[in-house]
Every structure is written in C-alpha cells, then in structure tokens.
Amino acid sequence: LHSITLLYFRVVLHSRKPLPSITLLYFRVVLHSRxxLHSITLLYFRVRKLQSEDEDEKEPxxxxxxxxxxxxxxxxxxxxxxxxxxxLCSHVETALVRRVLITNTLRSIQQELSxxxxxxxxxxxxxxxxxxxxxxxxxxxxxxPTLTVAASSTPFSTSLSxxxxxxxxxSNKNGRLSFPAVEMSEKEAQIHTGSNGxxxxxxxxxxxxxxxxxxxxxxxxxxxxxxxxxxPCGPNPGLAQGSSSSKVVSMVTDDLLRSLTNQPFxxxxxxxxxxxxxxxxx
Amino acid sequence: MEGDGGSEIKQxxxxxxKGAIDDDVTEADIISAVEFNHSGxxxxxxxxxxRIVIFQQEQESKTLAHSxxxxxxxxxxxxxEPEFDYLKSLEIEEKINKIRWLPQKNAAHFLLSTNDxxxxxxxxxxxxxxxxxxxxxxxxxxxxxxxxxxxxRVPVFQPMDLMVExxxxxxxANAHTxxxxxxxxxxxxxxxLSADDLRINLWHLDFTDRSFNIVDIKPTNMEELTExxxxxxxHPLQCNTFVYGSSKGSVRLCDMxxxxxCDQHSKLFEEPxxxxxxxxxxxxxxxxxxxxxxxxxxxxxxRDYLTIKIWDLNMESQxxxxxxxxxxxxxxxxxxxxxxxxxxxxxCCWSHDDxxxxxxxxxxxxxxxxxxxxxxxxxxxxxxxxxxRCPLRPWRVCAGSRRKEDEIGVxxxxxxxxxxxxxxxxQDGIIAMATVNNxxxxxEKLN
Numbered sequence: 257l258h259s260i261t262l263l264y265f266r267v268v269l270h271s272r273k274p275l276p277s278i279t280l281l282y283f284r285v286v287l288h289s290r291x292x293l294h295s296i297t298l299l300y301f302r303v304r305k306l307q308s309e310d311e312d313e314k315e316p317x318x319x320x321x322x323x324x325x326x327x328x329x330x331x332x333x334x335x336x337x338x339x340x341x342x343x344l345c346s347h348v349e350t351a352l353v354r355r356v357l358i359t360n361t362l363r364s365i366q367q368e369l370s371x372x373x374x375x376x377x378x379x380x381x382x383x384x385x386x387x388x389x390x391x392x393x394x395x396x397x398x399x400x401p402t403l404t405v406a407a408s409s410t411p412f413s414t415s416l417s418x419x420x421x422x423x424x425x426x427s428n429k430n431g432r433l434s435f436p437a438v439e440m441s442e443k444e445a446q447i448h449t450g451s452n453g454x455x456x457x458x459x460x461x462x463x464x465x466x467x468x469x470x471x472x473x474x475x476x477x478x479x480x481x482x483x484x485x486x487x488p489c490g491p492n493p494g495l496a497q498g499s500s501s502s503k504v505v506s507m508v509t510d511d512l513l514r515s516l517t518n519q520p521f522x523x524x525x526x527x528x529x530x531x532x533x534x535x536x537x538x
Numbered sequence: 539m540e541g542d543g544g545s546e547i548k549q550x551x552x553x554x555x556k557g558a559i560d561d562d563v564t565e566a567d568i569i570s571a572v573e574f575n576h577s578g579x580x581x582x583x584x585x586x587x588x589r590i591v592i593f594q595q596e597q598e599s600k601t602l603a604h605s606x607x608x609x610x611x612x613x614x615x616x617x618x619e620p621e622f623d624y625l626k627s628l629e630i631e632e633k634i635n636k637i638r639w640l641p642q643k644n645a646a647h648f649l650l651s652t653n654d655x656x657x658x659x660x661x662x663x664x665x666x667x668x669x670x671x672x673x674x675x676x677x678x679x680x681x682x683x684x685x686x687x688x689x690x691r692v693p694v695f696q697p698m699d700l701m702v703e704x705x706x707x708x709x710x711a712n713a714h715t716x717x718x719x720x721x722x723x724x725x726x727x728x729x730x731l732s733a734d735d736l737r738i739n740l741w742h743l744d745f746t747d748r749s750f751n752i753v754d755i756k757p758t759n760m761e762e763l764t765e766x767x768x769x770x771x772x773h774p775l776q777c778n779t780f781v782y783g784s785s786k787g788s789v790r791l792c793d794m795x796x797x798x799x800c801d802q803h804s805k806l807f808e809e810p811x812x813x814x815x816x817x818x819x820x821x822x823x824x825x826x827x828x829x830x831x832x833x834x835x836x837x838x839x840x841r842d843y844l845t846i847k848i849w850d851l852n853m854e855s856q857x858x859x860x861x862x863x864x865x866x867x868x869x870x871x872x873x874x875x876x877x878x879x880x881x882x883x884x885x886c887c888w889s890h891d892d893x894x895x896x897x898x899x900x901x902x903x904x905x906x907x908x909x910x911x912x913x914x915x916x917x918x919x920x921x922x923x924x925x926x927r928c929p930l931r932p933w934r935v936c937a938g939s940r941r942k943e944d945e946i947g948v949x950x951x952x953x954x955x956x957x958x959x960x961x962x963x964x965q966d967g968i969i970a971m972a973t974v975n976n977x978x979x980x981x982e983k984l985n
C-alpha cells in the first residue's frame with residue numbers, strides 16, 4: 257500500500273422523527289485512465305446527525321488513517337478543502353468576490369491532489385482490490401459505532417445506493433429505493449455501513465450517469481434548476497479500465513431530485529453535490 | 539521629542555468617540571464608510587442601515603489655543619433604503635459601501651453615496667433664514683381667502699434656527715449587475731466612476747439615465763471567471779487616468795484617451811510571488827482591498843490582507859515600499875479562513891502631506907507608518923484605555939497568549955473588533971476611523 261488517498265463522504269442524517277431517516281447519499285466517481293492499481297481509497301465517513309435546532313449537533317468524528325509522507329501538510333490541505341466546500345455550500349448568497357476566491361483555492365487544491373494521483377478511487381474499477389477496501393471499511397466500523405447504529409435502525413444496511421429523504425416519514429422503510437426513471441443495472445454500488453460486516457464487493461452502478469459537470473456549474477448557476485434538468489444517460493462506456501477520458505458517474509435521478517423540493521433537504525443535496533463534484537474534479 | 543533622523547515622533551491623542559458606548563449594538567448602526575470632505579470641515583459616516591451622519595468641525599476653540607475644533611453632528615439622513623430585486627429574488631442591502639465628497643463650489647455641500655446597486659448625489663445645504671409676511675399665505679402655509687386681503691406688504695427674510703437639509707439631487711440607478719465596491723470623483727469635477735465586481739462605469743454627474751462602461755472583465759463564460767475588481771480610483775490630477783485593483787493582487791492603470799473601453803491596461807502593477815511564502819491562501823491574502831493615490835499623484839498605495847505597498851507609478855515591477863501590517867497573522871491564516879476574517883477588506887489612507895500612511899487591523903488596533911524609514915507603530919482605538927489629550931501608547935503583539943503592559947499575545951486578539959474604515963483629514967493631523975460600534979477621532983499632539 258504505497259499511497260493511500262482520502263475519499264471523503266459526508267452523510268447527513270436528519271432525525272426529525274423517531275426513526276432517523278437518511279438523506280441523499282450521492283456520490284460521483286471519476287475514473288482516471290492511469291490509475292495505479294495499488295492505490296487505495298480510504299473511505300472516511302463523517303456522520304452528522306442533525307437534530308432540532310436547539311440541540312447541539314452530535315458529530316462523531318472519524319479520524320482518517322493516512323500513510324502519508326507529509327501528514328501535517330495533507331491535514332491542512334484537507335482542512336482547507338473541507339472549509340472551502342462548507343463555505344461554498346452553506347452560503348448561497350455569498351458575495352461574488354468570496355466565491356471566486358474560495359473556488360480558486362479549491363481549484364488549486366484539486367489540482368494538487370490530482371497531480372499527486374490522489375483521486376483514484378480504485379474500488380470502482382472492476383478489478384478492485386477488495387481485501388484492502390474491506391479492511392479499510394472495517395477500520396471505519398471500529399471507529400464509527402454511531403454510523404452502525406444509525407444504519408441498523410433504518411434498514412438500509414443491506415445495500416444502499418441512494419437514500420431518499422424521509423419527507424413524510426414513510427418512504428425509507430425498505431432501504432432500497434426506486435429509481436423510476438433510471439435503468440438500474442445489476443451492478444449497484446454498495447456502501448456497507450458496517451453493520452453487515454466487511455463488504456465483499458464495491459460495485460458501482462454503471463448505468464446511471466450524468467454529463468460531465470464542472471465545479472462552476474454549481475457556483476454560478478441556479479443549483480436547483482440545474483439538477484432538475486439533468487437526465488440520466490446511458491451506460492457509461494468509460495467504466496472499463498483504460499478509458500482515456502474521465503467520466504462522471506452519478507446515482508441521482510432527476511425524478512428523485514424533483515421530489516426534493518423541501519427546503520431543508522435542498523441544502524443538503526446541494527452540499528453533498530458540491531462536495532462530491534469538487535472532490536472528484538471537473 | 540526628536541528622533542535620530544531629525545523627524546519628530548508624532549504622538550496621537552484620542553479626541554472624540556461617537557456612538558453608543560455600551561456593547562449592545564444593532565446591525566444597522568455598524569459604520570460602513572468614513573470620509574472627510576476636501577476641507578476637512580465635514581466628516582461623513584455611513585452605516586449598514588443606509589443612514590449618513592455628517593459631523594462638522596467647530597471653529598477653533600479660543601480657549602485651548604493648540605486644540606483643533608471638535609466634531610459635532612451636523613446632519614443625519616437616510617440615504618438608501620433596502621430594496622428587493624424581484625427578478626433574482628434577492629434583497630439589495632441598504633448598507634452604505636462608500637461615500638465620496640465633491641469639491642465645494644458654492645455654499646452647499648455635495649456628496650456621492652452608494653450601496654450595492656445605486657449611487658446617489660446628495661446636496662447638504664443650510665437654511666438660517668426664512669421668508670415671512672406673505673400676502674396670500676398664513677404663517678402656517680394655508681392659503682388666505684383673497685377677498686380678506688386689504689393691504690399689501692413685502693415679505694422679508696427673518697433669521698431662524700439653523701436647519702441643515704439633505705436632499706437627493708440625482709439617483710444613478712440600474713447600471714450595475716454586480717455589487718458596487720468603489721466610487722471615485724474625477725478631477726474634472728464633472729464625471730465620476732463606479733466599479734462593481736466585474737465592470738467599471740463612467741458617469742457624468744448631471745445625467746442619471748446613461749453611463750459609459752469603461753472596463754469589463756466579465757468572461758463570456760462565467761465558469762471561466764477567476765478574477766474580480768475589488769477597488770478603483772481616479773488619479774487626483776490627471777482626469778484621464780484611473781486604476782483598479784483585483785482579487786489576484788494586481789493593479790491596472792488605465793488611460794481613457796487610449797480607448798473607449800479600457801480592458802487593455804496601460805500599466806500593470808504586480809509583485810511577483812515569493813515562492814517560499816506560498817500557501818493555500820496566497821491568492822486570498824494578495825487580493826487588493828483598497829487602492830489610494832497619494833495627494834501628489836506620483837504614488838499609489840495598495841492594501842492587501844497583510845501588507846501595505848507603496849508603488850511609484852513609473853515602476854510596475856515591484857512596490858517601492860512595503861509595510862507589514864500584522865505579519866503575526868500569517869501563521870493563523872487557516873483559522874482566519876475558517877471564521878471568514880481573511881476576507882475582511884481594510885482601507886488605508888495617506889496623511890495630508892503623503893509622509894505617513896495608516897490602516898486598520900484587529901483588536902481595534904490601527905497601524906501608522908512613516909515613510910521616512912520609521913518603523914510602524916501600533917495604536918489602539920479604545921475609549922476605556924485612552925484619555926483625551928493623553929498620547930496613545932504603542933502596543934506590541936507577541937507570539938502566544940501573553941498579555942501584559944503594552945504587549946498582547948496573538949492568541950488574545952479579538953478578531954471581532956476590527957477597524958476597516960479609516961480617513962485622514964486632508965490638511966491636518968486628524969484621523970477618523972470606525973470600530974464596529976463607534977467612530978473614533980484622533981488628533982496629532984501639537985508640541
């Protein structure tokens with residue numbers, strides 16, 4: 257394991273009803289053609305349980321384990337990355353000057369990371385090294401019991417590709433969500449949150465895709481209209497190894513997005529979208 | 539007290555504090571603009587509630603021979619109101635971003651004030667007489683019945699209590715898509731420029747229905763936007779020259795004689811980046827928050843997050859002087875990024891003779907630099923620890939969290955107390971600055 261990369265997810269749980277419901281877990285993966293097979297992606301979950309506004313946020317933090325030649329620098333870079341994403345996502349009406357400066361900062365970090373080959377989520381490749389991935393996940397398990405608890409209380413633990421926000425406290429009981437407008441292939445990405453033990457396979461749905469998007473699509477256009485306009489495309493031809501261009505894979509459908517008209521969830525959708533979009537590059 | 543170089547070490551004393559003394563301050567009262575007029579007799583402040591308060595200096599006191607007059611409230615008026623942009627569903631703040639005085643031409647005073655979208659020309663005039671003795675009107679203004687008038691008289695002016703009236707003479711609206719950050723009156727006294735994030739417009743003071751776009755850096759594809767305009771000013775003497783600073787730390791000087799649209803700069807002032815000082819925040823801290831020409835017109839001062847740079851207009855490659863405002867913050871940039879303080883836009887100003895420059899910092903500190911080689915001095919705007927006519931004592935900022943007499947640790951600094959807006963009297967040793975709550979006026983101690 258020569259180089260370990262940090263892939264950062266943020267799962268936001270809304271607990272407004274007795275059963276915490278999961279909001280959209282939304283991720284994209286960019287495939288780089290020259291992915292060295294031995295680079296591993298470490299999944300780093302930070303679970304934030306949003307409760308009512310007068311309660312404090314409970315934020316179990318997960319420490320990412322990095323085998324990194326310059327841990328302090330990487331840590332600062334990670335911090336700046338995280339801060340930048342937060343700023344872009346949370347303040348919708350930030351002044352243009354700030355948005356430009358924050359975006360430029362993000363871009364430079366992005367460039368740095370991609371130059372180091374950091375964003376190479378190997379587990380999406382067909383020949384992903386499953387053992388190391390599952391090892392990584394079990395490490396996460398150990399560090400993050402809350403995630404397990406939360407996951408088991410909402411039965412999405414078997415396989416979760418996308419979670420649907422619990423708008424009326426009724427839709428999430430089955431765990432598996434429907435994508436009415438999207439073809440589901442057999443390969444579904446499964447992020448096991450730990451309650452089921454190590455995950456044996458990390459497959460990514462190869463059928464639901466969105467056109468390649470840039471960071472700036474989100475920064476300078478209306479996020480809601482933009483997402484609603486997106487339509488899932490056909491199977492990703494670039495999923496195979498050796499593809500020369502990076503493709504963006506997404507698990508969100510436009511119908512799903514249209515249903516997310518509730519204000520509180522919109523913000524989180526934007527948050528996650530921004531986070532992932534920036535993280536995996538444009 | 540004389541220094542080695544023969545230059546006097548100037549001492550500053552707190553003269554006045556305006557505003558509420560308690561800690562309870564409403565958002566609307568936060569001062570967002572401070573500006574002396576061209577004679578220094580008037581001092582205007584704008585706040586986030588869209589109000590302008592003008593202070594007038596008393597005639598020099600007869601009793602205290604070496605004391606300059608105090609500033610008292612002269613006029614208060616609501617300049618801008620909050621608006622709502624229905625197309626974009628955005629509120630337009632009434633916060634006053636900038637105030638600029640016009641040179642005085644007659645008894646009335648004129649100033650330009652701007653919020654994010656609209657510039658207004660205000661006339662401030664005095665009225666100390668009023669006509670009395672109309673034939674057809676009663677004293678309260680009601681019209682008399684003409685048949686009841688039996689004699690005629692000539693109305694005369696009678697003295698009355700001084701009334702200061704502010705009236706909006708022009709409203710320059712709808713010319714800016716983005717937020718206005720600067721206005722600057724031209725030396726020709728007929729035109730002025732207004733700059734937003736991406737464009738600069740040239741106006742004639744008399745015409746509100748048209749303005750000329752002289753700089754446009756908006757890319758066709760907004761996704762390619764990486765640089766915005768942050769500050770702009772006309773040259774004090776050459777009516778064809780203006781400069782604008784950018785978020786990438788460069789300043790461009792443009793000559794309006796060269797082209798109608800000054801997208802091509804005539805000069806580009808940019809200091810090459812020091813590779814050893816590179817960090818994630820290099821670009822953000824290089825962003826120009828203020829640009830000011832010297833009174834002589836030969837130099838230009840730029841303020842970025844950590845430094846003040848003085849540029850000779852004849853040399854674009856590097857500044858002729860650089861002053862560290864608060865270098866001790868360089869190791870704290872990540873925290874300052876987190877709490878958004880790194881985006882604070884500090885103003886700077888020249889002394890009346892261009893021999894000193896001044897700017898604000900955190901913890902209600904402000905920094906003064908003499909350009910003749912004196913080291914900078916750190917002073918505090920605090921009504922608690924200063925008494926009038928008593929010279930301010932300099933502070934030192936050290937590492938860590940020590941706090942003792944005249945020395946404070948970096949970790950003890952209060953970043954919520956910052957001095958962003960400063961102005962120097964055009965002819966005298968008087969400076970005005972705004973802390974969050976209050977307006978402070980300091981005077982140079984005359985020996």
